[in-house]
Amino acid sequence: MKEEIKNLIELQTIDLEVYKINEEMRDGLSSLDLRRKSIEDDKKIISDYQEQLESGAKRRRELEVMISDEEERIKDRQSKIMNIQTNREYQSILKEIEDTKLANKQREDELLLLIEQLEAMENKIEEIKNKCAAEEEKIKKDSTAVEHKAAKLEKKKKDIVKAREAQAAKVNKKYLKRYETLKERRSGLAVAGVAAGVCLGCNMNIPPQMFNELLREDEILSCPTCNRMMYHQPEESTEE
């Protein structure tokens, strides 16, 4: 039984290493993906701004045309007012001039505000574009590094998988099946030591009777709480 447990622990050590390598590979790639996604988001913001910029520019042209047309009208009325005969007509044209001036003043205010907004938007677009370009350049470099690392990890994994096959062949089929099932369900940790009556897989006490059985090492027992295959871990080997 001691040999069986030893073989299982050895197998688990190898599998945990494979697990770690897989995770490392995934982390590297997913962080790149996240950064690429963030650039995509920024580009969407840029295209939104550009749409706003276009409609803003259209409004700007409209206002400029309107303002200059109305200025013409004011000039026209001002020259007309010289030749007015009746007071009523004079008052009417005067009012028209004042109203037109007021309306134009409002348009000019709108135009000024709009120009400011368009400028701010252009700056913002420029800023985001620069940020994206710098980040894209960085990602290019980093992804080469990640690919390089992934290739290294892949090679390391291949070697480990070979060792894993050899080790799995040493394990009794009956235990291997149990091990594989538990490995899936317990994120890689299928075999757990028991120290001072506590399962180190789930940190729960096991019944004293079971602990005694465990010490006899007649068969491989399962933790009543987490179901992991247990082995006795002498206390001097734990940090206490």
Ligand SMILES: [Zn+2]
């Ligand atoms: Zn347990």
